[in-house]
Amino acid sequence: MSEPSPGIYEFDMLQPRFCEMLISEVENFEKWIRETDFEIVRPNSMNNYGAVLDDFGMEGTLDTLMKDFVRHISKVYFADVGGFDLDSHHGFVVEYGVDRDVDLGFHTDDSEVTLNVCLGKQFTGGDLFFRGMRCEDHVNGQIYPEEVFDFSHTVGRAIVHRGRHRHGASATTSGHRINLILWCRSSVYRELKEHKNDFLEFCGECKRENERKACALHGSKPQGKKGVLASEGGAAAS
Known part of the structure; x- marks a missing residue:
């Protein structure tokens, strides 16, 4: 495993x-959907193509x-967001291409931890872009x-990565890209978060x-860097 950016890990x-x-399997399921005119629920509110893997076995x-x-x-890398006690999931595939969803807007996931693995096929473009971890109060911040x-x-x-790590997907410029996504959730963490009033460590x-509060208390100035407003579509939980 490697950590190319804080809070993001990649591996084969x-x-x-x-x-x-x-x-x-996904293609067979989609073929059956077309033949039977069966209506399914798509993976999330932002993707018009793909399927929920939990729905077919x-x-x-x-x-x-x-x-x-x-x-x-x-439990090692994301303990601060309930990674030690993941107890439910939402698993699905998403599809991108010139005749499918082309890109994906700036957003956060409805998960504590997200696993994203590319299944294929041949494609160009479609890079993920990450823009910092934020809690609900700061999701559209700088x-x-x-x-x-x-x-x-x-x-x-x-x-x-953490589900609260803001991200999106740039345009798939050719071919057909399919990814397996697993949103992992912790009911214990979500319950604890409801009663947590202090600063969230990951944000x-x-x-x-x-x-800034600590500096104000001690009469010094924070040594922060200037940022820009979130401009890649506006982060919104999906």
Whole structure:
């Protein structure tokens, strides 16, 4: 594993053959949908293409993936957002291309920890862009230079990050890109967060507010960097 940017970890995860098999399952499901004129719920409020994997027999597999794989990573790197006690998930695939969704606006995920792995196929573009971690109160706040990070997809390679890490996807300029997404959640953390009134450790803007208050108390000036407003579509939880 490597950490190319604070709070973002990447690693090789899936073999090419498994990616092909999973894509085949998704394509068979979509073919059945078209033939039967069956109406399904799409993965989230921002994607018009793709499918919820839990809806066609993969709920148990993805639950095992979360508990036996993601949770061991998140309890080390994301303990501050409940990574030690992930207990539910939302698993789906998303599809991008010139005849599908082209890009994805600036947003945060409805998860404590998100796993994102590219399944294929051949494509250009579609990079993920990350712009800093924020709590609900600061989701549309400034972007600071040190928070800017772009990630290029490679088939079988995964990226894992906090759900509150603001991100989006640039345009897929050719081909067809399919990604497996696993939103992992902690009911314990969500309950605790309802009663947490102090600064959230993961949020960059909370840290800056805390620093400003501490400096005001001691009569000094914070040594922060100037930022720009979140301009890539406006972050909104999806």
